[in-house]
Amino acid sequence: MYIPPSLSLDVYTSIFDYLESAIDFSVPVMLCGDFNIPEISECVTGTRTTQLFNIYTQFLALNNLVQHNSILNRNNRILDLVLTTESLTVTVDKQELTLVTEDNHHPALNIQLELVNLDSVPFVHGTDDLRFNFHKVEDLLKIKPIDRIRLDNISRFLTVDNSDQEDPDFETPRSSILQNGFHHQSALDKRANGGPLKLPLLNGLSSSSLFDIFELLSAYSPRPILEETFDFTRKGEPAIRLASWNLHEFSAEKANNPGVKEVVCRTILENGISVLAVQEVLSVTSLKLICDELNKPKLRRVSEWKDKNHNWNFCMLDVEGSQLGFIYDSDGAIDIELISLTQGPDETKDDCEVLIAAFKIGELNLQLVNMKLNKSAKLETLRDKIKDLVSEEDMLVLFVDFSAFSTVTDDWLKLGGLQPVFPSSMNTSYLSSKMGLSPQHISNILCNSKVQGQITGINGVIRQGVTHLAIPNGWNWGGPTSPYCPVWAEFFLNSIMGTAL
Structure with missing residues (x-):
């Protein structure tokens, strides 16, 4: 979720009230996002307290939520929060290797969630039986987690069978403005006339x-x-x-x-x-x-x-x-x-x-x-x-x-x-x-x-x-x-x- 900065206390109260009514906190819940409460880092150390911080801690206490992230941005503030119910086991670390340039205010986070009973999670169970037959690197774009930037980063490590087949009906979703840290999808890369063809290294060069x-x-x-x-x-x-x-x-x-x-x-x-x-x-x-x-x-x-x-x-x-x-x-x-x-x-x-x-x-x-x-x-x-x-x-x-x-x-x-x-x-x-x-x-x-x-x-x-x-x-x-x-x-x-x- 995202909360814009510099909102009034009434708006923050309305947001937390809405979350309480919209989310069933009796089941395991993870809530992540930019809460834009810059004083959190100072309040948790006891150096100061504010009315907004009191509203936030009351929201945590009423819903049995735990704050996991304590990683500071370059301004020594915590804007991005990872909240879970007490039944979940979560660790949050600084992600050192990132696919996009980090924003000064929002460090990249590595969030690890421990799944206790894998058999009850349908998207994990049974995937070992699934196989794909890729004929060109661009086929990977049909997998949901893979976008153009991720593909460009890993493509030089991949070797696939050559194929003349084309898929003109497939096109990646498009956004309006592309920038560092805000880009998630991009247009397919256009090959220049007679551009060099990527081939696997067959001469033994590492x-x-x-x-x-x-x-x-x-x-x-x-x-x-x-x-x-x-x-x-x-x-x-x-x-x-x-x-x-x-x-x-x-x-x-x-x-x-x-x-x-x-x-x-x-x-x-x-x-x-x-x-x-x-x-x-x-x-x-x-x-x-x-x-x-x-x-x-x-x-x-x-x-x-x-x-x-x-x-x-x-x-x-x-x-x-x-x-x-x-x-x-x-x-x-x-x-x-x-x-x-x-x-x-x-x-x-x-x-x-x-x-x-x-x-x-x-x-x-x-x-x-x-x-x-x-x-x-x-x-x-x-x-x-x-x-x-x-x-x-x-x-x-x-x-x-x-x-x-x-x-x-x-x-x-x-x-x-x-x-x-x-x-x-x-x-x-x-x-x-x-x-x-x-x-x-x-x-x-x-x-x-x-x-x-x-x-x-x-x-x-x-x-x-x-x-x-x-x-x-x-x-x-x-x-x-x-x-x-x-x-x-x-x-x-x-x-x-x-x-x-």
Whole structure:
């Protein structure tokens, strides 16, 4: 169950009265959930008492309930409670290995319930006789406890018979917004054109051998020498870097490549990026894999990064075909909070995909718009729609992806009266610069007049450190994470700076 925070005593009393009337406490009962009574940890130690705590303990006493959880969150509070009738034997421990990133306020719990008479429990008895014949890994999704994230985590340890059979009628349930710690189901991962096929290792290589090989490849994939280490200040004032990166067919399988994972994580950390708008995300699991590595690094190159005070999160809409998202650090040098996440207007769906996020960054309220243009996009339509979107009262930053275009004119960089950070002549394509092709303008960051005064004048196109020997490059080694370069811009957080480009 879940009780919202900061309710009145009357509401809490009504909730406990309802539980007493709705639940038969004469039989074994387990009641788990977020009760949002922050003073419990202090009251149980006797350092204080409150009227709400007295109401809670009276509820326990009247119904012969026992509280089992005493594990504190990072604020030294107990919000999640495990209550049972006295007849049940329960142990509650801290769950160290989690499938999703932990919320600061809600530590993962391992709850063990002792079942005394197994013969009386139908879902336990007799399951040894049940057998399944799986022909492809995705068949596991038909088992209720298995969702897409769990499957992606265990799939690399599985080997199944090959089968050409498809099951087009099966689709996993979908939610509305996908985030760390709040995601339970996701869309099926889309395979990129000609993507690599997962095969069992038949050459005798163990996982430890593969790790040793990767460490060798990583050692010969040097990271760039930084001109400066961004300390989230500029001219003595707090500042932040916002970035955009088309990660090109970013599937869970691609994100699981340790070379890709190392490059994405180190690029974010080295350049001091706090919010990254990403395009071409084929699976929400791919963003989770990156955030997990940033929060609890397993790769040596990521783990050795000196600044570890972060809490990385992701968000994207669980809408069919959606490929846009954000990765952001909610607990770094600057507090960042996601307020809302919405789709763009229906009238522009033929022209582009749009994801609109409202963030509170420090003391600023920013509208961050992630936009990927289609090849058939009409300038006039988008110009009018973005004008409607832009308000003189709001601080708006637009991350726009032109990868579907062969050329970009200056008119595209002035949508809705916005001003670009980079000129249209700026090459943001990694491949065109390395292969001697004509420059291609892929990504830009556009700002409205309200944000212009926040721009520090420091920005960049990241061309170094985006390759790795563990990433395929055709039949060669050392491919790029994406054919497109990440771009970033720096902004003051104090609203009085007035230093426009």
